[in-house]
Amino acid sequence: MPVFYYDAQVFKVFQVKQLLDDADIPCMVKNDFAQGAVGEIAPLDSAPEIWLLDEHWRVKAQQIVDDFMQDIESSLERGDWICGKCQTDNEASFGICWSCQSERA
Numbered sequence: 771m772p773v774f775y776y777d778a779q780v781f782k783v784f785q786v787k788q789l790l791d792d793a794d795i796p797c798m799v800k801n802d803f804a805q806g807a808v809g810e811i812a813p814l815d816s817a818p819e820i821w822l823l824d825e826h827w828r829v830k831a832q833q834i835v836d837d838f839m840q841d842i843e844s845s846l847e848r849g850d851w852i853c854g855k856c857q858t859d860n861e862a863s864f865g866i867c868w869s870c871q872s873e874r875a
């Protein structure tokens with residue numbers, strides 16, 4: 771069973787997981803920091819990965835991820851930005867993060 775989705779930007783992995791959950795696609799997150807036990811693994815290797823529990827769902831899951839990526843791209847085109855501190859999406863017109871008040875990088 772190969773890994774389905776991986777991104778060094780952890781918030782993306784969890785957003786994809788949420789989308790898959792919403793679509794009732796059985797999947798799990800591995801290397802979840804919340805579970806601890808990172809041990810001697812280098813930080814880069816310990817970013818979470820999403821695994822499908824049933825390969826069956828791959829086409830549908832891929833479609834969901836593609837849509838998600840397109841959303842991200844179109845929001846980048848609008849000039850939306852992601853807070854470097856708390857990873858929250860902010861609209862182009864915001865000069866500071868609406869969530870944590872950090873200045874836009």
Ligand SMILES: [Zn+2]
Nearest residue numbers: 853856867870
């Ligand atoms: Zn923020």
